[in-house]
Amino acid sequence: MTALAIATEDIAAAPDRGPLPPRMLSGDRPTGRLHLGHYAGSLANRIRLHRRYQSFFIVADLHMLTTKNSPADIAETGQRAADMVLDSLAAGLDPAHSVFYLQSGVPEVAELSLLLSSLVTVPRLQRIPSLKEMVRHAGQREMPLALLGYPVLQAADILAVKATAVPVGRDNAAHVEVARELARRFNRRYGTVFPVPALVPADVPALPGTDGQAKMSKSLGNAIYLSDPPGEVAAKVRRMYTDPARTSPGVPGTVEGNPVFIYHEVFNDRPAEVADLKERYRAGKVGDAEVKEKLTAALNRFLDPIRERRAALAADQGLVEELIVAGTERTSHEVRRTVAEARAAMGLTRTLAGFRAAARARAAARAGAGEALSGQGV
Numbered sequence: 001m002t003a004l005a006i007a008t009e010d011i012a013a014a015p016d017r018g019p020l021p022p023r024m025l026s027g028d029r030p031t032g033r034l035h036l037g038h039y040a041g042s043l044a045n046r047i048r049l050h051r052r053y054q055s056f057f058i059v060a061d062l063h064m065l066t067t068k069n070s071p072a073d074i075a076e077t078g079q080r081a082a083d084m085v086l087d088s089l090a091a092g093l094d095p096a097h098s099v100f101y102l103q104s105g106v107p108e109v110a111e112l113s114l115l116l117s118s119l120v121t122v123p124r125l126q127r128i129p130s131l132k133e134m135v136r137h138a139g140q141r142e143m144p145l146a147l148l149g150y151p152v153l154q155a156a157d158i159l160a161v162k163a164t165a166v167p168v169g170r171d172n173a174a175h176v177e178v179a180r181e182l183a184r185r186f187n188r189r190y191g192t193v194f195p196v197p198a199l200v201p202a203d204v205p206a207l208p209g210t211d212g213q214a215k216m217s218k219s220l221g222n223a224i225y226l227s228d229p230p231g232e233v234a235a236k237v238r239r240m241y242t243d244p245a246r247t248s249p250g251v252p253g254t255v256e257g258n259p260v261f262i263y264h265e266v267f268n269d270r271p272a273e274v275a276d277l278k279e280r281y282r283a284g285k286v287g288d289a290e291v292k293e294k295l296t297a298a299l300n301r302f303l304d305p306i307r308e309r310r311a312a313l314a315a316d317q318g319l320v321e322e323l324i325v326a327g328t329e330r331t332s333h334e335v336r337r338t339v340a341e342a343r344a345a346m347g348l349t350r351t352l353a354g355f356r357a358a359a360r361a362r363a364a365a366r367a368g369a370g371e372a373l374s375g376q377g378v
Ligand code: TRP
Pocket: 025, 026, 027, 028, 029, 058, 060, 063, 153, 154, 157, 158, 166, 168, 172
């Protein structure tokens, strides 16, 4: 069964509402331009699916604060968010089918995160490997509270827009699992408010960095960006890590796990060329230089139309900003409605309403007493 089938099932099981329009949520922290790892991990799925859903894309600046929160980091958010949205549009998201929003512009999400945080334990969150890795990455010795709550805030993002499908990379799979648990737990305890979101996993292998490290990432300096010019791509590919045991073109090489071949596999649109290169590589009949030249050519074939669209979109000044403003307003509206539903389901609304009724009754009684007194000519 596919991930999408699970989502539909969970919605169909929600007893007291008709079927919801399918919603998709995905997005990134505004830490820099998007690279090939983002593309393979989730952007490709977003592009493939976004017209079939009501699609929301978050610029997760509150999530960024869990590891990067200096005034200088925060000051860069605007430029980075604009770059990310530009990259996504250039890569193929249609602005007519995409709602881009700034997380900190929708503060009700933080309220939902707080409400959900009573439904998950600290050890459950401490076991999530991606969080431990982020602590290490940020050079921290201890876990900041906000970082431990990262998956809960992400669950709030997902549930606040009632997303049914969440395409994310491997690092985020455990966070979507937390969102699924929280949706079920909330619904069971307080009544059905949230559809249980489904993970949409990447359908290609994880993309290693150009240096052969397991992950492509800006902070590791091993990324090829969607906006890199052709010469930059050629230079990065020339320096790429390949089979270290291969000291000359005549030595048979290993294709499996070799980053150059993983990139060929994911991005080269000429499968016959890839098959031929693999065969000759294994037989010691092709030099690394040729394999890399063909990879550069393939990557540039893939990136050329993206570069063209990016340049055209960037020339349209204020476009991205306008999309983010409109998207943040639209999302704000959705989220306020969902959080009000959650508060009502929990009974929080009733508490204040009860106080209001009693206070009104008292005011009315006071007014009545005042009238009675004034009737006595006091
Ligand atoms: N955690 C994502 C990242 O690694 C960003 C994110 C925040 C997100 N909220 C989300 C992704 C909701 C998908 C759905 O940058």
